[in-house]
Amino acid sequence: MKALHIVTLHTPTHDFGGPTRVALNLCRGLRARGDQAALVALGDGFPADRRLPRTVDGVPARLFQARHLLPRFEVSGITSAALLAAAPRMLRSADVVHVHLMRDLVTLPVALLASALGRPLVLQTHGMIDPTEKRVARAVDVLGLRRVLRKADAVLHLTEQERQLTEAVVAPEPMGPAYRLVNGVAPQPARGTRRVPGRPPTVLYCARVQEGKRPQDFVGAMPTVLEKYPEARFVLAGPDTGALADEMLARARSLGVGHALEYVGALDHPGVLARLRESEVYVLPSIKDAFSVSVLEALSVGLPVVVTRTSGLAPDVAAAGAGRVVDSAPDDPENGPRVGRAVLELLDAAAGAAASRAAWQLARESFTLDAVVGTLREVYGQVRERAGAHARPAPTPR
Missing domain, CATH: 3.40.50.2000 (Glycogen Phosphorylase B;)
Known part of the structure; x- marks a missing residue:
């Protein structure tokens, strides 16, 4: 199985934090299970005289140079024409498209494109999608966010509160099937609990x-x-x-x-x-x-x-x-x-x-990563099964 994870931004200092880290963790966990998993994102803050990295923390990555189209919106205002142009080919090659969704100029357009192409689409909102009174955000909801939430094959939530808030964005129309997926981390050896003599707390x-x-x-x-x-x-x-x-x-x-x-x-x-x-x-x-x-x-x-x-x-x-x-x-x-x-x-x-x-x-x-990835693979399996059931049969040769 080939899973493509779309996230907004990766920088050398991990400025975007959680969503990118979660995407990388899931990709590593999937690859450990024998699946193909790769990251697609904007890259920013890298040396201008060097090519953007092709791997991030051991995960294959397609990074495209970020363009600050709307600087006042910070992360929500960056995009890449090259990424959007390459997206159809990348999406068609994936068995599952997993978008770490926010109101931006990367993940939302790619999610809309994946839906239009009929690719199995999983959305993960990381608590970032909820009802808002901000005019620009409400316009984004009308222009595409509600549509992609309705059309998604799976919408992942961390907590019941997050699920309810995300559903409220599309209400009264129904949202795509909802699944709970917590974040997970790799098991670590326990630290010592005794304080080192002479070292301050x-x-x-x-x-x-x-x-x-x-x-x-x-x-x-x-x-x-x-x-x-x-x-x-x-x-x-x-x-x-x-x-x-x-x-x-x-x-x-x-x-x-x-x-x-x-x-x-x-x-x-x-x-x-x-x-x-x-x-x-x-x-x-x-x-x-x-x-x-x-x-x-x-x-x-x-x-x-x-x-x-x-x-x-x-x-x-x-x-x-x-x-x-x-x-x-x-x-x-x-x-x-x-x-x-x-x-x-x-x-x-x-x-x-x-x-x-x-x-x-x-x-x-x-909260082990292995357990989380096991749950995610079950979601992927259900999404792909439904997508196969809804696929049009191939035309009969004449």
Whole structure:
């Protein structure tokens, strides 16, 4: 089986984060099962004097140079005429077209084209498609998004809430068949739970540095933690897609804790895993995160996490005891102290060790990539079976 995964953007620093990482993980998992799986995306941020890479993290890739057609819309405003011109040939060669869909000038046109060509079409929305009052987004919905959601052979959702929100975009008309597919990560050896003598406790944020991820609440937690653990260190990691890193460093200085915060920039995947293993607590205070891959990767090495109640993983973390779940609301000055108190609980040696064991076990039992890929292949099988049943019979030779 040949599966083609279409995602908007890949950069050397993984600026687009989750959707691209999920697509790469699924491609690797499919290839490990003997399937052909490849990535198609825009490439940006690579040296101008070099060809775009033909593989990404071991996955065959067709990358096309990004053109910033509508700069004010950032990722949603980039495209490539070369990609769109090559799309029909690539789509016809695939047994399944898997589009990581958003309101943009790459994934939406390709999904519409795949539907028009009658290719088996799977859409995965990553929590990015929901009802909106923005005029441009509503126009996109009318021009194509609703149509492709209705015509899709499968629409994947992470949570029941995501399914309901995506269905609301096309209501009152029905959406294509819905299937739940969680994110998964490769199993990892458990990190040690005993702190290295002489090494201060480390609290890690490792995600895009942008408003929606609430790095300001990570920084806002620092005074609460440092009051009890003055030697603690806080590491802010991830691409600065919201141009907020300097602001976060300045915020820490204004709180009198600038000495304890380090911004290390974007990390490659081995670098992410190394930082996770070196930390005592992982914090992602995002108030809207459907199913964070970075949280899953923290769990996979046995690193306790602090997440907000609106995170798609919050119920699993709470039920397993794999960390702490906190309340959060936009612009609430208590967000930071709440996060700080949750971190303090996990820095307790006994509580931290118990949460670490629970985190590792949760990832192993519920979120392994192999299990997710097994579910995805079942979806692909059903999609292809239905597509075969609906295909027109070949004309009888005369």
